[in-house]
Amino acid sequence: MxxxxxxxxxxxxxxxxxxxxxxxxxxxxxxxxxxxxxxxxxxxxxxxxxxxxxxxxxxxxxxxxxxxxxxxxxxxxxxxxxxxxxxxxxxxxxxxxxxxxxxxxxxxxxxxxxxxxCTGGQIAARAAGPLTVTALSGKTVGVQLATSYADAAKKINGIKEIKTYKGDPEAFSALRAKKVEAWISDKFTVKATLDKNPKAGIVAGDLVFVERxxxxxxxxxxxxxxxxxxxxxxxxxxxxxxxxxxxxxxxxxxxxx
CATH class of the missing domain: 3.40.190.10 (Periplasmic binding protein-like II)
Known part of the structure; x- marks a missing residue:
């Protein structure tokens, strides 16, 4: 990307x-x-x-x-x-x-x-993975450094670890490689990424927040x-x-x- x-x-x-x-x-x-x-x-x-x-x-x-x-x-x-x-x-x-x-x-x-x-922060994970905010409890989440998505992840109770990456491509790659169990990013970026990678086995989950x-x-x-x-x-x-x-x-x- x-x-x-x-x-x-x-x-x-x-x-x-x-x-x-x-x-x-x-x-x-x-x-x-x-x-x-x-x-x-x-x-x-x-x-x-x-x-x-x-x-x-x-x-x-x-x-x-x-x-x-x-x-x-x-x-x-x-x-x-x-x-x-x-x-x-x-x-x-x-x-x-x-x-x-x-x-x-x-x-x-x-x-x-x-x-x-207007957009929102969206969860992406494997089909059997954590696709709701509640399901992120105990999980490792990937986000881009210094973004509102990183800030939002910090506010979610129970997340085991937040791993930061230079950009969303790196965070998505980490999800594909099972280095993290979920990725949070802009909903349109998630959609564009998943559209370009239909065989990755990754799906979109819930919105974490709405953003202007x-x-x-x-x-x-x-x-x-x-x-x-x-x-x-x-x-x-x-x-x-x-x-x-x-x-x-x-x-x-x-x-x-």
Whole structure:
């Protein structure tokens, strides 16, 4: 599911963070530059991932559509998910669109735009395995590091052990190899993974929680947040959002309630 990135691609985010703070960019600076800089992970199919050397996915295409609405070019930064909050606080990019679910802890560090989809954390396991929250008692569970799914797993009583992995592909591989007994991730990622691996013997179980997912940006950058929110609203009105949602999920995944 994750396309291997080059050493330089993988090392760049760390080099950027170690380089020290950059100048913050308010909306007027972004607008006058003609380019908005966005970060994503590049390893979270079907939201942001590589097809060969091409970065694509629902959030990638949505981010590019938002930039067009704003009359701007878009420059992508591919940054590991667990490094994005720190890099954003150091103004390494203007916003991130990488499936950040809202949490009170994250909101202490960054601001959230309006949600661009709603989802939930879902259990996946073998057909005879733990497919409900109650059944996870006494079991070993795999999750991606620094995600809301990892946080949710920590709150489930009775789990024997939580093993963290760099990404969902690694967590899924651990489940297939019986290194863990269940995997918790985004319900759409679980579906896409199982659709691509129909002979793996893994099935989807219950939702652990419901999640509202948004772009994140530096705190108190209100005008930029307003522009992102307006562009997203415009895309929802003109049918662009629905078309992208149908393309990747065959349904509208917006937060309608």
């Amino acid at each position: 994750r396309f291997p990135v080059s050493f330089l691609q993988a090392a760049l985010p760390l080099l950027l963070i170690l380089a020290g703070p950059a100048d913050a960019r308010e909306w007027n600076v972004v607008k006058s530059s003609g380019t908005i800089i966005a970060a994503t992970e590049g390893g979270f199919q079907p939201f942001n991932y590589y097809e060969g050397a091409k970065l694509t996915g629902f959030e990638v295409e949505l981010g590019e559509a938002i930039a067009r609405k704003l009359g701007l070019k878009l420059e992508w930064k591919v940054v590991p998910f667990d490094a994005q909050l720190a890099a954003l606080q150091q103004d390494r990019f203007d916003f991130a669109i990488a499936s950040h679910g809202y949490t009170e802890e994250r909101a202490k560090s960054v601001d959230f735009a309006n949600p661009h989809y 997912v948004s772009m994140i940006l530096r705190k108190n950058n209100k005008e930029l947040a307003d522009k992102l929110n307006q562009a997203l609203a415009d895309l929802m009105k003109d049918g662009t959002y629905r078309a992208l949602s149908e393309k990747y999920f065959k349904e509208d995944i917006s937060c309608r309630s």
